Amino acid sequence: MNTPQPQRFLRSFSRVALRRLGAPLAVLMMAAGLGAAHAARDWEPQRPIRLIVPYGPGGSSDVIARALAVEMGQSLGQTVFVDNKAGGQGAIAMQDAARAAPDGYTIVLGHVGTLAVNPAMMPRLPYDPLKDFAPVALLTKVPMLFAVGPADSSTSLAQFVARAKAAPGQLNYGSAGNGSAGHLAFEMLKLAAGINVTHVPYKGTGAQMTDLLAGNIDAAAAGLPGFLPHVKAGKLRILAVGAAQRLPAIPDVPTVAESGYPGFESSQWFGLLVPAKTPAAVVERLHAEAVKALQSASVRRRLEEDSSTPAPLGPKDFSAFIVAEQKRWGEVVRHARLSAN
Template identity: 55%
Template structure:
């Protein structure tokens, strides 16, 4: 055997040895607990969706999928951390309408590109936005509320889970179509903003049924409209905004899984398949039904197309409503 042939065999053997651990790691995924970042504080719909799915993934994968709430900067803090995490499938993040479809147009600078530094895995859920007011507001329904705000411009305030949260976007969209002037007060999560709303320190809000349902049923908050095209089963007597004369108005919260760019396709595919399975478990379907959430689970390409469509829609809304990070 010639010297050149032996050298080529040595180089090939060395390369095979070098790549073997990587291939084994990918095959054995997950080899350690998976960190599931949520860009908002505890107590909101985002955490409920993430924890419901994470619990099932933990059972299915044989490794802990632990949810870590990391609020701040309209979701930028957590997104930046996820973007720079090793692309090995052991760090994932909950993407959402604000971080993926609004921030690129609302924030001048972000330390990442949502379309280049992440790979979409799957859409987890769509959750209807519900518009609520404190019972002390002298309005029994949506039309009375709009009329009251217009008669008292700037005198009322609404809270949200933070800049670019689903509630912030929904209320700004509503302000745009109705011509209301109501002040935005961003909080660090749905929980803190609901504390002030329930105490009457703010007068209105928009969030999902997971966070609002118990308070609506207890009479502590008054639901005046929903943001979906159709009424929702949990609130059959509450009209849609579209029914109130605002044609084509639609806004909902949506959540999905993203991984850092460069995550091996086979890991992305496995994660999507396991998420699909988790979303169809009895524990998740029952919880989602209670909250009027619609489960997803489709392939990465489908989620990527959905994000692109939402970006196009919200780019126009951000421009027309002049939504800014307060």
Template identity: 55%
Template sequence: MSAFPSLNRRHWIAGTAAALAWPAAHADGAWPAKPVRLLVPFAPGGTSEIVARSVAAELTKQTGQNVYVENKPGGAGVVAMVEAAKAAPDGHTLILGHVGTLAVNPYMLANQPYDVNRDFLPVTLLAKVPNVFVIHPDVPAKNFKEFVAYVKANPGRLNYGSAGNASAGHLAMEYLKLVTGMFITHIPYRGTGPQLTDLLAGRTQASSAGMPALGAHIRAGKLRAIAVGTQQRIPALPDVPTVAEMGYPDFETSQWYGLLTPAGTPPDVVRKIQQESFKALKSNAVTERFATDNAVGGGGPSAEFAAFIRREQQIWSDIVKRAQIRAD
């Protein structure tokens, strides 16, 4: 039996009551009426928080209400997802969804206390961020091919860290292990910040994350970038090859982040959040920050994000099965 109680009946009752109580004054999608909480399912210091805080700051300016980020790590994102699913469906609690919580957990975790496709409404995709593969400078490998060869010659001797089970970095590295045949041990942390602390100290030897978290360390020579997960090289690292270039032509993985609300949120409110998010993503502050981090902004309608999630679920359900990804 799951350690979490089922949310379906309780959430349906709460959502129905909230919808019946929704004031007529809000029928035009007047949002927000009070401060908005944006839950982030990982600890501070990672790409997810950077994306969330960049957008939240602009939403605060635009709406006149405080849109604040609350980091709530734990359980491969399940802790935050449970809290979001239980929240009133009025648009004042949002959650930052990503590849792990939306496309991998349904196939990696047994007995989730919610259904990601039924208990949440996709609002909009915020950003896609390239995955970068890095190693500690003490690893005797100068490039991707040398790293793969070294790991294969020393199976199980190296460790890689991630922001946690089902984090984007965990998935990217497990996908890389699948296609290359490497054996390197996964060490899950409670966020990108904590795992980078150990990587920089040499207690782990490799990782995958986004440029927002890794860029400064790469430029300082504290980490060595050996590959990127996108099909094309990225402007910030023009000399770093893609995994596809290294003999794995179908390999592609990136981090992506989007907003969701609890199921039952009125369509007018969902539409208003999407419109305000699109405006925030087009602001100078966000576009400049995203350009620095090689992130691609989104902002499209809810239906577009929902279709994107379905496609990602199809892709990752197969990868989870083939790579036998488990919640360590």
């Protein structure tokens, strides 16, 4: 194919110019390149940024996103507004984020459910957690706690496991719904301990907690905020913490790992992602701002109220973390034969 006349002229002109101008031109071109790179590193948003949350207002995802949005917005000099898009176990919001322009003005709050569990539970997932997004930062982990109500006499995880093994399938546990964090946490415990405990799904945490307090179910797994008031009132007993370390709010409660299951960890986790092909400079700037926000006093205080532990990871490490979590939770889903229905 013949090269168009204008292109041949430009190439010829460039060769002549380079020969005549030599080093001075090279210096100028290098300076221009460095200037462009510097400008990219200093990316500054020119309009508000949308932070999509795949769940409704009021939950841990929403709390974390709103606390982060305030701090990041102040530092970036632009409003970061939270857009709650619940439904489809987070798939609706993730699909929306995946289709957004890769320009830094759309961020999504990823979650263990949307990034690691859904791929195993939903064969027709309308987004690809690995191909459709560029990870920005892992933010925080919220450990799951295992508790029993008045229907169960266990005072330790070992006692609960012994009771379950003595009566396979007769003990039960509740969750906020099929595929919820509490459901998956208990299924992981069943797999680790080799026990058969019947799952009772509810439509939300409130209904589950009502039946647990009433003695209609034996046990449940949830975050500390939902359990703590009832523990203080003497109505519930927390048997173990799903985190790698004990929680400062309940230092006397051992971890599941300490209770005989080394390496066990069951936590909800949250992180920021942007659409794939977002420029690396934009990803780096957003990562720096997210980490800076996590270190602020207001965000730390809000996370502590939820017993949420900051666990910042950069883009590459967060990407590897997602892959590892998909493998880990995929095994739980397959073993328990869970599905999105």
